[in-house]
Amino acid sequence: MPANLPPEYIQAELRFRAAKTPEEKLEILKELMSLVPKHKGTEKLRVELKRKWSKLQEEIQQQQKKKGARGPAYDHIEREGAGQIALVGLPNCGKSSLLAAVTHAKPEIADYPFSTFRPTVGMMPFEDIQIQLIDLPPLSEYTEPWVYSLIRNSDAVALLIDLSSESVEDDYLTALGWLEKARIGLIGRDAPPRDGPGAVKRAVVVGIKRDADGAEARFSQLRALVGDEFETAAVSTISGEGLNEMKKLFFRVLRIVRVYTKKPGQPFKKDQPYVLPVGSTVTDVARAIHQELAERFKYARVWGSAEFAGQRVERHHVVQDGDLLEFHE
Ligand SMILES: Nc1nc2c(ncn2[C@@H]2O[C@H](COP(=O)(O)OP(=O)(O)O)[C@@H](O)[C@H]2O)c(=O)[nH]1
Ligand SMILES: [Mg+2]
Numbered sequence: 001m002p003a004n005l006p007p008e009y010i011q012a013e014l015r016f017r018a019a020k021t022p023e024e025k026l027e028i029l030k031e032l033m034s035l036v037p038k039h040k041g042t043e044k045l046r047v048e049l050k051r052k053w054s055k056l057q058e059e060i061q062q063q064q065k066k067k068g069a070r071g072p073a074y075d076h077i078e079r080e081g082a083g084q085i086a087l088v089g090l091p092n093c094g095k096s097s098l099l100a101a102v103t104h105a106k107p108e109i110a111d112y113p114f115s116t117f118r119p120t121v122g123m124m125p126f127e128d129i130q131i132q133l134i135d136l137p138p139l140s141e142y143t144e145p146w147v148y149s150l151i152r153n154s155d156a157v158a159l160l161i162d163l164s165s166e167s168v169e170d171d172y173l174t175a176l177g178w179l180e181k182a183r184i185g186l187i188g189r190d191a192p193p194r195d196g197p198g199a200v201k202r203a204v205v206v207g208i209k210r211d212a213d214g215a216e217a218r219f220s221q222l223r224a225l226v227g228d229e230f231e232t233a234a235v236s237t238i239s240g241e242g243l244n245e246m247k248k249l250f251f252r253v254l255r256i257v258r259v260y261t262k263k264p265g266q267p268f269k270k271d272q273p274y275v276l277p278v279g280s281t282v283t284d285v286a287r288a289i290h291q292e293l294a295e296r297f298k299y300a301r302v303w304g305s306a307e308f309a310g311q312r313v314e315r316h317h318v319v320q321d322g323d324l325l326e327f328h329e
Contacts, residue, residue: 004037004042005042006035006037009032009036022056022059022063023060026056026057026060027117029053029056030053030117030142031114032049033046033049033050033053033114034113034114035112053142057144075146075150077153079132079155080121080130081129081130082131082256082258083131083155083156084133084153084154084156085155085156085157085250085254086133086134086154086157087133087134087136087158088159088175088179089138089139089160089162089208090140090162090174090175092112092113092162093138093171093208094162094209095136095160096120096135098133098135098160098237099120099133100122100237101235101237101240102124102133103122104122104123105120105122116136116137117137119150120135121133127251128258128270128272129251129258129275131254133158139174139175139179148182148184152201156201156203156253156254157202157203157204158203158204158206158250159230160206160208161205161206161207161222162208162209163212163215163222164209164212164215165218168218168219168221169222172205173225182198183198184199184200184201185200186200186203187200187229188203188228188230188231189202189252202253203230204231204249204250204252205222205226205231205232205233206232206235208234208235208236208237209236209237210234210241211236211238211239219234232249233245255277256276257276257322258322259276259319259321259322259325260272260273260274260322260324261285262325263326263327264327264328270324274288274289276288276319279318281315281317281318282314282315282316282319285300285319285325286300289327297315297327297329298328298329299312299328300312300313300315300317300328301326302317302324302325302326303325304320305323
């Protein structure tokens with residue numbers, strides 16, 4: 001064994017030997033992999049660890065097949081709030097820091113890769129709604145299938161690119177490459193809907209660590225590469241710059257509208273919106289309140305998207321974000 005391994009590695013190695021289940025071993029192995037310094041002298045060791053990693057993966061999969069198990073419990077995360085966005089990116093790009101910056105969640109943040117083993121969920125307040133964010137382990141050759149399941153099940157993806165990296169363009173293409181391998185395609189907010197093969201997710205691209213030296217030029221490079229395909233924002237989780245703009249993009253990529261309702265004769269009060277997909281009609285809003293109302297109402301008055309405030313509109317009128325509706329039965 002090379003002599004220059006950090007003491008944490010030796011400690012983890014001891015725990016690895018003592019671990020009983022392959023799942024336990026796998027967790028510790030990931031730690032070991034993150035603790036090995038990357039240089040020529042550790043090359044053999046890193047190959048050896050990767051080999052062990054594949055073997056353990058296989059072992060776990062075999063076991064699960066026998067048990068008929070469907071994989072870990074976090075294959076699916078219950079949707080909460082107005083929509084669910086998966087934070088996706090290469091190791092160490094700042095996913096966990098971003099979650100911590102805009103929600104109350106406390107994910108583990110570290111300056112070494114593979115610090116996130118499990119999904120962590122946080123609710124991001126945006127104006128009068130909450131958007132659910134999922135922090136995930138990074139995209140890499142070690143990414144476990146459940147990570148991709150969570151991405152597929154999300155409403156949209158935020159692809160995070162580290163602006164302190166010397167290779168933003170490569171990083172971007174590498175990240176897309178991993179997703180593609182898992183049969184996940186990304187499209188922009190306004191792209192026409194597209195069918196698989198595999199899953200197709202709406203996405204935004206977020207350049208992170210914009211406070212780093214040279215980040216501005218790298219963000220320009222990234223934007224040139226992304227073109228019109230995705231909306232982009234540049235943020236720093238340290239200074240907080242760009243976070244507000246990013247939140248707006250997150251809201252936009254979910255393609256939702258907020259609609260407020262009131263009873264005839266009641267005063268305006270903008271709170272507790274109904275959240276519906278873009279393209280929803282007045283009838284869809286009524287249905288969100290009550291199926292019976294959807295059948296029963298004769299017309300609605302709309303403040304916002306109608307030509308005149310309080311204009312009477314028919315059932316198929318498409319509502320816009322921020323509309324206020326009054327149903328008449
Ligand atoms: N300069 C700078 N560093 C950041 C920023 N966000 C995260 N980092 C650092 O990047 C490293 C990786 O962060 P982490 O959130 O654990 O990344 P993850 O592996 O993608 O979850 C840590 O050392 C963070 O302190 C940022 O906006 N600016
Ligand atoms: Mg992390």
